[in-house]
Amino acid sequence: MAESTDVGETGDLVRYGRQGPVAVLTLNRPATANAQTGALLYALDAAFYRFAEEDDAAVAILTGEGRHFSAGHDIGPGGDRDKTFERVSMWWDHVGKPGAENRLAREEEVYLGLCRRWREIPKPTIAKVRGACIAGGLMLAWACDFIYASETAYFSDPTVAMGVPGHEFFAHPWILGGRQAKEFLFLGERIDARQARELGMVNRVFADAELDEETMRLARQIARMPRMGLALAKMAVNQAEDAMGLRTGMDSVFGLHQLGHAHNSEVSGSPTLHRTSEEIKAVVNGRDWRQPPSRDADV
Numbered sequence: 001m002a003e004s005t006d007v008g009e010t011g012d013l014v015r016y017g018r019q020g021p022v023a024v025l026t027l028n029r030p031a032t033a034n035a036q037t038g039a040l041l042y043a044l045d046a047a048f049y050r051f052a053e054e055d056d057a058a059v060a061i062l063t064g065e066g067r068h069f070s071a072g073h074d075i076g077p078g079g080d081r082d083k084t085f086e087r088v089s090m091w092w093d094h095v096g097k098p099g100a101e102n103r104l105a106r107e108e109e110v111y112l113g114l115c116r117r118w119r120e121i122p123k124p125t126i127a128k129v130r131g132a133c134i135a136g137g138l139m140l141a142w143a144c145d146f147i148y149a150s151e152t153a154y155f156s157d158p159t160v161a162m163g164v165p166g167h168e169f170f171a172h173p174w175i176l177g178g179r180q181a182k183e184f185l186f187l188g189e190r191i192d193a194r195q196a197r198e199l200g201m202v203n204r205v206f207a208d209a210e211l212d213e214e215t216m217r218l219a220r221q222i223a224r225m226p227r228m229g230l231a232l233a234k235m236a237v238n239q240a241e242d243a244m245g246l247r248t249g250m251d252s253v254f255g256l257h258q259l260g261h262a263h264n265s266e267v268s269g270s271p272t273l274h275r276t277s278e279e280i281k282a283v284v285n286g287r288d289w290r291q292p293p294s295r296d297a298d299v
């Protein structure tokens with residue numbers, strides 16, 4: 001495959017390659033299970049912008065380097081929450097702003113804003129998922145039009161353990177239905193690829209050895225359709241989802257999400273209740289996260 005050109009100065013974080021009419025965007029922080037920093041998300045935005053602009057690029061596949069798609073937002077010491085980036089929305093820079101204003105300005109831009117921007121690319125986008133797809137990882141996969149998964153893939157949103165009602169791109173009830181969305185959120189534990197397919201989150205599940213070839217085959221098949229027809233079909237479904245309340249629901253829940261962060265900061269000093277990565281891993285793996293971690297913790 002013609003894995004090639006870097007995208008901007010943070011290009012190493014997202015690789016952009018082309019195979020005929022198909023663009024492949026690869027998250028490239030495998031040592032951290034592709035945990036998302038601001039730098040990585042802006043690199044992904046640049047890659048998606050390039051895909052949108054290239055006339056002969058018809059379909060994009062978004063995937064992750066290594067065993068995992070993405071373990072979520074980088075909340076560890078490798079994160080870059082206090083760094084200024086060149087923004088793509090009209091929100092002001094969050095750096096140096098106090099209290100809830102800091103989180104609101106940052107999350108409007110970097111989390112909710114970027115995911116909405118990518119959902120509205122008028123060309124088909126496919127998330128190709130193996131391994132972990134957790135919280136912020138779900139946001140990227142859900143911003144794509146649909147998901148092809150390997151049998152190794154698993155999905156979780158453990159953010160209720162952090163005292164917030166799900167990740168920032170709150171599409172849960174529209175993707176899963178209300179009752180399944182509640183169980184998914186209240187437990188926070190992982191579901192596997194076949195469960196995710198039964199719930200309507202994942203379109204197709206392939207053996208791990210077949211995922212790349214099958215995803216490319218289907219992407220090329222889609223690429224044979226007329227560009228305008230695909231754009232109109234995508235807009236039609238997105239508009240229908242918004243007419244069913246997706247966009248306004250996401251806006252109202254974003255307010256609850258910010259309230260959760262603000263409450264947590266008041267009572268604990270941390271917008272995410274000082275949850276450690278070990279505690280979050282325990283939630284994802286269905287263990288009692290209030291106990292000391294065992295040795296079999298996985299992402």
Ligand code: ZN
Pocket residue numbers: 107164168257261
């Ligand atoms: Zn948040």
